[in-house]
Amino acid sequence: MAALSQEDETLLRRIGAEAVAAREKKARRRNFRSAFGFMAPALLLVSGLLLYPVAFNIYLSFTDWRKFTGLDTFVGFRNYERLFETIYFTQAAFNTMIWVVASLIFPVLLGLGLAILLRGIRFENTFKSLIFLPRVMAPTAVGVIWYYVYAPTGLLNYLLSLITGRTVAIGWLYQDNTVTASIIATHVWQTVGIIMVLLLLGLAAIPRDPVEAAQMDGAKPWQTYVHVILPMLMPTLVVVTIISVLAGFTAFDLLWVMGAGYPGQRTLSLVVYMYFEAFQKGGWAFGGAVAVVIGILVLLVTWFQAALQARAEKMVR
Template sequence: MTASIAETSLPPGIPSVDAMAATERRRGRRRFWTALAFMAPALLFVGIFLLLPVVFNIYASLTQWAKFSGLGEYAGLANYERLLSNPNFFTATARTVVWVVASFFLPALLGLALALLVKGLKGEETFKSIYFLPRMFSATAVGVIWYYVYANEGIVNTMLRGIGLEGLAQRWLYEAGLATPAMIITHLWQQVGLTMVLLLLGLNALPTDPIEAAKVDGASRWQVFRHIVLPLLAPTILVVVTVSVLAGFTSFDLVWVMGRDFPNRSTLTLAVNQYWESFRAGYWAYGAAIAVVLGAIALSISWSLGLLQQRLDRR
């Protein structure tokens, strides 16, 4: 009824609403296919190199694949059960949590402190470049360099002995309580330059009006920082935290280079344990199961941080 009224009320020569809707639908479909054609190379790339391996990995985790055979033999959830009954899994998870917690707070805190210290200084660019420099090296190279920094006759122990603190000289990478903190320090050394640069960008992009207004109202430097700068900088801090946590969570090269020889894998995180089980021991299916768990945790972390980001953006 409505349609017929609309039809009759239209001047001659003008297409009906239905016809216009159909044209629009056709156009929409064409746009979709055009967009898809443009996206196809990227989709294909993601499909082949990301999604397919993920699906294969999940499948592999359900098989008996070890060394030269077993890929076609179904194992059910046996690999996951083995994971839960293996104390190595829990200690590796605990160490991964230490890495995540350290990565959550320290890179952002130190980066912020450095950014505030450097901001507006004469030679800001030079400082920025110097602090960013370690980020230019691969984590493997950094691991090798710091392996020797921490060595028995490395720079740390030599300096300690030089200033008469011989008692503090340690086997940094070979004491259970020291190895992980030592590696985290190395990770920070490399990571902080990036967080500092990101936070500096955020700081420089802040609107000056509210800060000036607060100063005029007599706010102290701390009050300005706490109530104006920090809330305005929150989105940047969240980006920094997300980047740092994921970097810490998946940290592999550094831990492998610096900690793979530590007895009983006592310094290894989940990611490195997964590599160890697959590549060194040849338990491919079991390694795949660790990878699935690792992926699920990483996904949930990045998802939660993404949700937080959305809430901040809405605010």
């Protein structure tokens, strides 16, 4: 049998490679069709309940649609111009930034402190359950409970009266200088439990070898936490930060239940402003414009924090 020439061998290898590539391409197409068939119900659900409403809201924000009037007029950017012409939007944006900062700093710092203090102590699970308990309650129920706690004749003023020995009847939710701090304290009380649990999971995932090595080198406990544990806990802290910031941007339940109409603008967040304009005043198009602005802000913050998380993970590696 005559040996194949070099050109024939090259041709045969090329034909074999093309046949393998064709089979792989056919297999990928078949796998894609199968996967798409399984994903189709979920895609339809997401499209119907998420993508379409978002797209429709964006279109709605460029119209002059009011309640029960229909898509009458296309007004371009007029609704967005109105946002910056009213003091309420500016006040709502300022209050929202306060909520974002407060939702980031206080729950995270307190949750981290509790996670460090409770880890490994006696009755750890009991304390964790008690701190986590407010998280399982509906925000509306929490708002109603604390509304009566902060009432002039409520529990807080009663305790202050016992401590000071004189009658205290402060309207915590009726005064400009106390309402924001009061609602923030309620928010921290409800959310610190989930932050603590997430950070406890992050602490449990940290390997013992670097910690033991630092202890053998004579590092003090606070030095071990600052220079060894916290850097390794950074990915979990970034996730917790994202959750906290999004909670600040979307704050509605507590503000509406505890502060609606009392000090007025002091409890007006962007989400409350959107709800009030769309559902209370019937200006759905203008409320849609507020929702678009909120969405853009959330996307920007989420993108920034995702980049921060990627950097944190590289630092750990």
